[in-house]
Amino acid sequence: MKKIIVTGALGQIGSELIEKLRSEYGAENVLATDIRKPDGATSGPFELLDVTDGKQMLELAKKFGADTIMHMAALLSAKAEENPLFAWNLNMGGLMNALEVAREMDMQFFTPSSIGAFGPSTPKQNTPQDTLQRPTTMYGVNKVAGELLCDYYYHKFGIDTRGVRFPGLISYVAQPGGGTTDYAVDIYYKAIEEGKYTSFIAEGTYMDMMYMPDALQAIVDLMEADPSKLVHRNAFNVTAMSFEPSQIAASIQKCIPDFQMAYEVDPVRQAIANSWPDNIDPSAAIEEWGFKANYDLDAMTEDMLAKLKKKLKAS
Numbered sequence: 001m002k003k004i005i006v007t008g009a010l011g012q013i014g015s016e017l018i019e020k021l022r023s024e025y026g027a028e029n030v031l032a033t034d035i036r037k038p039d040g041a042t043s044g045p046f047e048l049l050d051v052t053d054g055k056q057m058l059e060l061a062k063k064f065g066a067d068t069i070m071h072m073a074a075l076l077s078a079k080a081e082e083n084p085l086f087a088w089n090l091n092m093g094g095l096m097n098a099l100e101v102a103r104e105m106d107m108q109f110f111t112p113s114s115i116g117a118f119g120p121s122t123p124k125q126n127t128p129q130d131t132l133q134r135p136t137t138m139y140g141v142n143k144v145a146g147e148l149l150c151d152y153y154y155h156k157f158g159i160d161t162r163g164v165r166f167p168g169l170i171s172y173v174a175q176p177g178g179g180t181t182d183y184a185v186d187i188y189y190k191a192i193e194e195g196k197y198t199s200f201i202a203e204g205t206y207m208d209m210m211y212m213p214d215a216l217q218a219i220v221d222l223m224e225a226d227p228s229k230l231v232h233r234n235a236f237n238v239t240a241m242s243f244e245p246s247q248i249a250a251s252i253q254k255c256i257p258d259f260q261m262a263y264e265v266d267p268v269r270q271a272i273a274n275s276w277p278d279n280i281d282p283s284a285a286i287e288e289w290g291f292k293a294n295y296d297l298d299a300m301t302e303d304m305l306a307k308l309k310k311k312l313k314a315s
């Protein structure tokens with residue numbers, strides 16, 4: 001039985017990951033931590049934790065008797081460009097603390113990397129698992145350094161570190177806040193609320209994306225995978241779809257025919273998007289641990305609009 005401590009548990013991925021883990025392993029076996037308090041009631045144990053405080057992280061992990069740590073607390077790409085030093089301190093300081101806790105307690109370890117770990121010199125089409133990684137954003141620098149550190153802790157200390165390079169993640173539960181792929185989440189909110197959306201990413205800009213249920217399943221599947229099958233560890237390319245803004249607009253129009261799309265490009269986030277791949281190759285993840293995504297663009301749009309309508313009506 002796993003006893004899992006999760007950092008950044010109220011974030012975009014964390015808030016849904018917690019529920020998924022609690023349904024898989026039992027609510028009492030998953031400790032949610034975050035720098036802020038949850039708004040309402042929680043579905044299991046919760047502790048306040050600033051991930052830059054390594055001592056407190058270790059104390060909480062010990063008290064809980066954790067055998068697994070999932071480190072999700074991080075600043076996303078656009079936010080990191082606004083304050084690069086803060087991003088470095090939070091993203092790298094938090095990761096080092098989590099790795100040290102894992103080393104001290106010999107825990108299994110997960111942290112997400114990202115398509116942001118690639119840069120303009122990376123092949124843009126069918127981006128291979130092993131390729132050039134010279135990102136031009138602080139977020140990307142953090143992600144590459146993070147992948148290397150996780151490999152280092154595996155080779156040097158034998159810590160069972162595992163990770164994926166997530167594409168843009170789309171969900172109706174918690175909003176991302178501060179990422180470059182956020183337009184593909186915002187668009188659904190605005191489609192329901194206003195019937196129109198102004199995209200800060202230009203038409204023709206392809207990026208990889210994935211619906212949250214597939215992302216959560218990928219985390220569980222990778223953590224459960226037979227280690228003898230893993231050639232790679234940090235971090236696997238995973239993706240479900242690649243699209244550009246007018247394609248997601250067209251998908252929404254199949255459900256909301258009057259939906260209107262306009263463009264007002266944000267140069268900072270557009271430059272970040274331009275530096276990332278158009279579509280990445282997930283074949284290593286498929287071969288080594290059976291990665292599979294169930295939602296394509298239209299299936300995601302249908303589910304997202306239905307769930308979001310319910311959520312917005314209730315609020």
Ligand code: SER
Nearest residue numbers: 076077114179180181
């Ligand atoms: N979704 C993230 C971002 O846009 C990429 O990992 O920053």
